[in-house]
Amino acid sequence: MLQNGNGNEKPLRAPKAEAEPDSPADEAKLRQHTPPETGAQDPGGEFTHFPLPAYPKLEIKRYAVTDDYKISTQVLGLGISGKVLQCFNKKTGEKCALKILYDSPKARREVELHWRVSGGPYIVRIISLYENMHHGKKCLLIIMECMEGGELFNRIQARGDQAFTEKEASEIMKDIGTAIEYLHHINIAHRDIKPENLLYTIKERNGVLKLTDFGFAKETTLDNSLQTPCYTPYYVAPEVLGPEKYDKSCDMWSLGVIMYILLCGFPPFYSNTGQAISPGMKRRIRMGQYEFPNPEWAEVSQEAKDLINELLKTDPNERMTIIQFMNHPWINKSMVVPSTPLHTTRVLTEDREMWDDVKVLVGGSYDLWTLLC
Secondary structure (H helix, E strand, O other): OOEEOOOOOOOOOHHHOOOOOOOHHHHHHOOOOOOOOOOOEOOOOOEOOOOOOOOOOOOOEOOOHHHOEEEEEEEEEEOOOOEEEEEEEOOOOOEEEEEEEEOOHHHHHHHHHHHHHOOOOOEOOEEEEEEEEEOOEEEEEEEEEOOOOEEHHHHHHOOOOOOOEHHHHHHHHHHHHHHHHHHHHOOEEOOOOOHHHEEEOOOOOOOOEEEOOOOOOEEOEOOEOEOOOOOOHHHOOHHHHOOOOEOOHHHHHHHHHHHHHHHHOOOOOOOOOOOOOOHHHHHHHHHOOOOOOOOOOOOOOHHHHHHHHHHOOOOOOOOOOHHHHHOOHHHHOOOOOOOOEOOHHHHHHHOHHHHHHHHHHOOOOOOHHHHHO
16 A cells, blocks of 8 residues: 655755766765756857746655545556556546656666656656555655557557558657757756657557656766666667766667667678677677668668668767757758658567567666676
8 A cells, every 4th residue: 555655854856856876986076956048059059949848846745645646557568677567547537657766866767867857848747756665665756747658669560551651760860869858958867768768659550659667768978977877778879888988978878779670671790609798799889789680771761771870879978969869860851851661560560579678678777787797
């Protein structure tokens, strides 16, 4: 039974929360988040146009969540830090999603960062937050909008004989890029961009694709780069596989991997051993070894291949930024993206069991040093 928590504790307020250090050496360097001003110039000289986040301070409700919501036993999904259940608002009947996290500094960081960007473009919205006791342990309960349209790749698999085109892939990548642009604009790296974290609002064709699961998200500033090695193997950037620090450019690599899969149905880097990540796969990621094999890539435009090459550069300093990505002709529609039918639906459907296995293999949070030893 979920019960109300300790009302004497201070409520979590998004602007006040401290970031969790990536290493003991970084602890002294942590500073309070200061978002950039609207129209601030990015390092590449381009101007961003997002308004400052205007979300109110986050107040945690400490009475029982069951006072406001009827909790279902139906599991909607499994995130890296907790399961997601279906629930219903008792007053309005609205269907929502409930994510349950055991209270910890990491859980509060996830909540704080997700709340900060909630309501941003193509990002799953948080409705409210509760602090309750569950089996004697304090939990954070996140009520979010219910994403009933399913995961990105499942949506493509379900098309059957209806062709998925390069133009549609371009539109999807623009939506994902818009979400990442918003995050990077306020110095947040998502660090776990993958198809399972890209969900549609509804099953109909006009459903909106949104990014969710901020369990790996982290603030990035010039004096607080990232070092904690968390990742999902198929989408991990090469710099995350080493001891060096990295920044939000790791998200750009993940965008490149997703774009590659959207255009052909299989990943650019994969394990041949059945492991989540094999020595050979790590070597290919570090060296940026991938191909555009036929027949799947025969009809894909050269512009799309060039964009992938810019995203999958092994040196993060040479990798395309999100501003450059959004300004690329294949994304911003300054070129006519062809409606070429792709092999994606067929390949994803034929390899459905493989993708299900991938979700099982990478469904948790990985300690990189364990995997590399």
